[in-house]
Amino acid sequence: MTEEKLKALIREIADFPKKGILFKDITPLLENGAAFQSCIVLLADRIKALKPTKLVGIESRGFIFAAALSHYLKLGLVLARKTGKLPSKTFKQTYQLEYGTDEIEIHVDSLSKKDSVVIIDDVLATGGTALGAVSLCNQSGAKVLGILSLIELEFLNGRKVLASVPVYSLFKY
Numbered sequence: 001m002t003e004e005k006l007k008a009l010i011r012e013i014a015d016f017p018k019k020g021i022l023f024k025d026i027t028p029l030l031e032n033g034a035a036f037q038s039c040i041v042l043l044a045d046r047i048k049a050l051k052p053t054k055l056v057g058i059e060s061r062g063f064i065f066a067a068a069l070s071h072y073l074k075l076g077l078v079l080a081r082k083t084g085k086l087p088s089k090t091f092k093q094t095y096q097l098e099y100g101t102d103e104i105e106i107h108v109d110s111l112s113k114k115d116s117v118v119i120i121d122d123v124l125a126t127g128g129t130a131l132g133a134v135s136l137c138n139q140s141g142a143k144v145l146g147i148l149s150l151i152e153l154e155f156l157n158g159r160k161v162l163a164s165v166p167v168y169s170l171f172k173y
Helices: 003-008 027-031 033-050 061-073 128-140
Strands: 011-014 022-025 054-058 076-082 090-097 100-107 116-124 143-152 167-172
Touching (some): 003 033, 003 167, 027 033, 033 061, 033 116, 033 143, 033 167, 076 128, 116 128
Parallel strands (some): 054 116, 116 143, 143 167
Antiparallel strands (some): 011 022, 090 100
């Protein structure tokens, strides 16, 4: 399936989750098996030459793409979760949101200095969450090869926040 046909499956919902936001709804793409499969192949093509040892998926919709890519590329998957969701010892990172802060964590034994990773999320917006994930990977000693997202909202300048890390995305708005 072409990138144009895949992008056409992403619908825009005005004023969701609040007035003034034009939400990019990926559920029609996910509900179409052939489209989702094509999407994973196209995303994998963007990063396989980097030769990561593991992928890091950001909670929660990043897990969808990271798990499928992990399976497709036969790589381990590390979960970057919101605080308090992981049962073992963690690295924790506070990051900036558009209107406040949040925290994510990874297990301290999930990555090591032997690992090189690509961080996966569904949307790159302001870059705060991705930057938090980069920091977690750095704390573990892993090398961050890049950030991969299905959608990049260019007008929010997330790529600039991540200037030291290559950014790959399938669709740009």
